[in-house]
Amino acid sequence: xSLWKNLKYVLSxxxxxxxxxxxxxxxKRSLTSEKDLHEALEQLERILDGQDSFTDHSNKAVQExxxxxxxxxxxxxxCESISERCEDITSQCESVLTQVEAxxxxxxxxxxxxxxxxxxxxxxxxxxxxxxxxQILSARLKEVYQLIDAQNHKDGQPDVNELLKRIDLLxxxxxxxxxxxxxxxxxxxxxxxxxxxxxxxxxxEKRKTFELSKRLVQADDxxxxxxxxxxxxxxxxxLDVKSSKNPxxxxxxxxxxxxxxxxLQNTISKFTNTAILDSFFESVSDNDPYKxxxxxxxxxxxxxxxxxxxxxxxxxxxxSLVTVxxxxxVNKMIVAIYRGMKTRKSDYEEKLLMAVNxxxxxxxxxxxxxxxxxxxxxxxxxxxxxxxxxxxxxGKQRGEITEIELYPYxxxxxxxxxxxxxxxxxxxxxxxx
Numbered sequence: 001x002s003l004w005k006n007l008k009y010v011l012s013x014x015x016x017x018x019x020x021x022x023x024x025x026x027x028k029r030s031l032t033s034e035k036d037l038h039e040a041l042e043q044l045e046r047i048l049d050g051q052d053s054f055t056d057h058s059n060k061a062v063q064e065x066x067x068x069x070x071x072x073x074x075x076x077x078x079c080e081s082i083s084e085r086c087e088d089i090t091s092q093c094e095s096v097l098t099q100v101e102a103x104x105x106x107x108x109x110x111x112x113x114x115x116x117x118x119x120x121x122x123x124x125x126x127x128x129x130x131x132x133x134x135q136i137l138s139a140r141l142k143e144v145y146q147l148i149d150a151q152n153h154k155d156g157q158p159d160v161n162e163l164l165k166r167i168d169l170l171x172x173x174x175x176x177x178x179x180x181x182x183x184x185x186x187x188x189x190x191x192x193x194x195x196x197x198x199x200x201x202x203x204x205e206k207r208k209t210f211e212l213s214k215r216l217v218q219a220d221d222x223x224x225x226x227x228x229x230x231x232x233x234x235x236x237x238x239l240d241v242k243s244s245k246n247p248x249x250x251x252x253x254x255x256x257x258x259x260x261x262x263x264l265q266n267t268i269s270k271f272t273n274t275a276i277l278d279s280f281f282e283s284v285s286d287n288d289p290y291k292x293x294x295x296x297x298x299x300x301x302x303x304x305x306x307x308x309x310x311x312x313x314x315x316x317x318x319x320s321l322v323t324v325x326x327x328x329x330v331n332k333m334i335v336a337i338y339r340g341m342k343t344r345k346s347d348y349e350e351k352l353l354m355a356v357n358x359x360x361x362x363x364x365x366x367x368x369x370x371x372x373x374x375x376x377x378x379x380x381x382x383x384x385x386x387x388x389x390x391x392x393x394x395g396k397q398r399g400e401i402t403e404i405e406l407y408p409y410x411x412x413x414x415x416x417x418x419x420x421x422x423x424x425x426x427x428x429x430x431x432x433x
Contacts (some may be wrong), residue, residue, distance in 0.1 A: 016031040246369075247350065248338065248358055248407055253366040257420050259413035261314050267413075270363045271321050272305055274298055280355040290333060290352060299414075318413055318423055325365075325409065326425040329356070335406055335428075360409060367407040375401050377431045384408035387425045392432035403430040 211255045259267045301324050308317055333356060337349050371381060377399040381387065390402060407428035414420055 029194045119355050151387060246356070247332070247353055249369050250361050250409070251366055251369060252361050253364050253412065254410075256364070257412045257414050259314075259318070259364055259411070261414075262414045263319065264314055268305055268308070268317065268321075269362065271301055273362070274301075276355050276357060276358050278363075280352060290336070293328075293333045293336070297324070297333070300324050300328045313416075314413060315415055315421065315423075318411065322423045322425060324410060325360070329360075330406065330409060330425050338405055364411045364413075365409045366411075367409055368427075369407070371401065371404060371407075371427075371429065373401055373404055381429075385429055388428065388430045389433040391428040396432040398432055400432045401429055404431055405429065 277294055281288075281294055284291045286292075301321070304320055304324050307320070334353070337353050337356075340346055340349050341353075368384065371385070375396065377387065384407060392398065393402075396402060404427065406428040407425075408424050410422050410424040412420065412422050
């Protein structure tokens with residue numbers, strides 16, 4: 001720290017002291033050679049010029065300190081260089097003094113006041129300039145000193161002993177963490193071992209579950225097959241397939257061609273005459289699904305009839321009416337009745353079916369009854385049936401009819417040319433693939 005305090009004054013006080021020393025010592029001297037004195041002074045000026053170079057080096061050192069506050073080794077190096085140069089300046093000044101003394105010894109006539117005057121006149125201007133530079137350098141060195149002092153005395157910064165204590169504490173905590181990690185790792189290995197054991201057990205249970213699931217699926221297939229056979233048997237008994245009284249088949253109008261151009265209006269009135277079904281649904285709740293289907297059918301058939309005029313062809317009229325029968329009555333109500341009677345015995349649905357059949361029969365419809373369960377699929381069946389390929393069960397032939405969900409309904413008529421024709425709805429059946 002004493003080095004910095006000395007550096008703050010060395011460049012100004014040291015040089016001034018040397019100059020005053022010259023004047024003081026040479027007041028006692030005699031006259032000297034003015035020529036030799038001027039040579040000595042020129043040498044002193046060269047020394048001062050060297051000090052200018054030294055000042056430039058010092059300025060660069062200060063700039064480097066400001067640019068890098070963390071590198072204090074550069075500051076101490078520059079300070080040592082300053083000290084050495086100061087010692088060189090002092091040595092050179094002493095050499096000049098020695099030379100001046102020698103000159104004064106040769107010329108005892110020169111008084112000390114004259115020497116002081118000559119020195120003042122010769123170096124007054126360089127000394128003032130140098131003093132200004134030294135003052136600037138001194139101020140900069142003071143800033144450096146303050147910067148270093150601030151770096152060494154930051155508020156709250158722990159000292160070395162405090163840092164060592166904290167390091168010891170951190171090492172202790174680190175050792176504690178290592179022990180905890182070791183315990184956790186040991187526990188993890190135990191859990192991993194348990195997991196491996198459980199995973200093996202899980203795989204074995206999964207295999208057993210899969211085997212059991214396969215057996216359950218097979219058992220379920222057998223139950224479904226038996227249930228299907230029981231239902232088919234119950235339906236066969238209910239429909240009395242061996243007799244001609246299958247409730248879904250209408251055969252009364254099979255060979256009749258009573259609808260002609262002359263009685264077309266009478267036929268249309270039969271389509272719109274739904275008194276039989278009106279009577280059936282009279283006591284049925286409005287929320288009943290069959291009654292809602294019937295209401296939709298009545299609206300559709302009456303709206304269709306309103307579209308006809310006197311120029312409408314008999315074939316076009318019947319074709320549009322058959323389409324309504326297909327979409328609103330057969331596909332909806334008769335299919336629903338069949339599926340309901342297939343799963344359960346219901347007097348309500350049996351009576352509804354009878355009422356629907358009476359309505360269709362009065363309008364002139366009949367069913368194609370040449371198809372039956374147990375028979376084989378024929379080429380002509382594709383003309384009026386939707387054929388669904390089902391799974392072939394045990395004992396069934398390929399193409400064997402296993403279920404008739406809906407029969408095709410036909411209606412005969414004679415066109416205006418006298419030709420007998422027929423129109424039909426489409427039925428639906430399932431055959432073995």
